[in-house]
Amino acid sequence: MVPLSWYLIFAAALFSIGLFGVLSRRNAIAILLGVELMLNSVNINLAAFWRYGNVMDMTGQVFAIIVFAVAAAEVAVGLALVISVYRRRNTVVADEIDMMKW
């Protein structure tokens, strides 16, 4: 039987990898890829706590499904913004998108 700690450490490692991607990549789409990794690691935690807690209480899985819906909404809006910026500024590099900076 796999102990709970393995799942939690796996999720923590995946979260850290996603954090590195968000902080270090220049391309806005690559930053969104990192955000997806972080959301997935949170979902692993939710499913693991559901399985290792009271199985009859479905809160963990319901939360994971809400996270799925929010992630889909986030990707749709985020990629629409990236494509819109690319059309106007001809760049997807996060450093160069500075119209609102002064």
Add this chain to the structure above:
Amino acid sequence: MTGEQITFLIVALVTLGSGLMVVTTRNLVHAALWLVATLFGVAVTYALLHASFLAVVQVVVYIGAIAILFIFAVMLTRKDMRDQGPQMNRNWWFGALLAVLTFGGLYFLLQGWTGLSKTAAALPSGFDAVGELGNALVSPDAYVLPFEVASVLLVAALVGAVYVAFNPHSGNSGK
């Protein structure tokens, strides 16, 4: 080691390896394909946790919709930084340091928690996780309100995405 532990270790290593490829590879199309591998590994993890509905939704929604959306977006924007120039910003070492510190901090916190070595109780006989989940999602005593709010959020986000990505100067639009 039992077979389940060996399976978990293999799946976790493959998932973390493809996760690392997502954040380090130069070609963004390859990064999106490595993301598909990572998401599939997470789906297998759900299956190991007996969360069968989550595993199926992970494959259908994440791999089938979100990853494909990423590949479309990469292909629509790829001509400007495909293979030349740095892919990491100047402060990438700071991001790496912060990520390692985050992992170290989480690991340290987990070590101090008593519930860590807990193993899962056996599932009750005849337990139907998918049925229970469906009941919880539509029951007024449980989560019907968050479920409806999530659907409103999805509609609003998709309408907003269409509005943001819509090009008013494309000529033949709306005719």
